[in-house]
Amino acid sequence: MSLLVLFTSRMLSVSGRVGRRAAPGLSPLLTPTSPGLTRVLAVGKKDLTNFPILNEDELEEQFVRGSGPGGQATNKTSNCVVLKHIPTGIVVKCHQTRSVDINRKRAREIMREKLDVEYKGELSEIIVKKKESVLRKQEKRRKVNEKLERKRLFKETLTEDS
Structure with a gap:
């Protein structure tokens, strides 16, 4: 069982499960920092923590139908997440699981890694x-x-x- 702690200027929520929500309508990985501004917390990447913080205002998110094996579960559900970082134009597509929430989380992790490479280059x-x-x-x-x-x-x- 993992422990998820969400922080802004003060502690919002401590949850014993990752699936529990911090506030109605918020994913456990999204925390409000100011009105209209949401940032994503990294969970589980202890050795790689200096990634840039994602600004939700700079992201364009779509849910599309995935492709590949899976039959009806893949062909009739839109659980593939497509994230576009508007300032850089980087597009990330994530369809690793059948869960939209998990795909959203993984897409944001991938986006943070790509932005880290984009901004820091060889460093x-x-x-x-x-x-x-x-x-x-x-x-x-x-x-x-x-x-x-x-x-x-x-x-x-x-x-x-x-």
């Missing part, structure tokens, strides 16, 4: 973590190749001695 947390991952893989591969080379040389010396 983005995502790009830095990917580079670190690539370097770790290269180092691991180098060590494996060295070990294989030592084994090959050891076998050669054994065959020469006998």
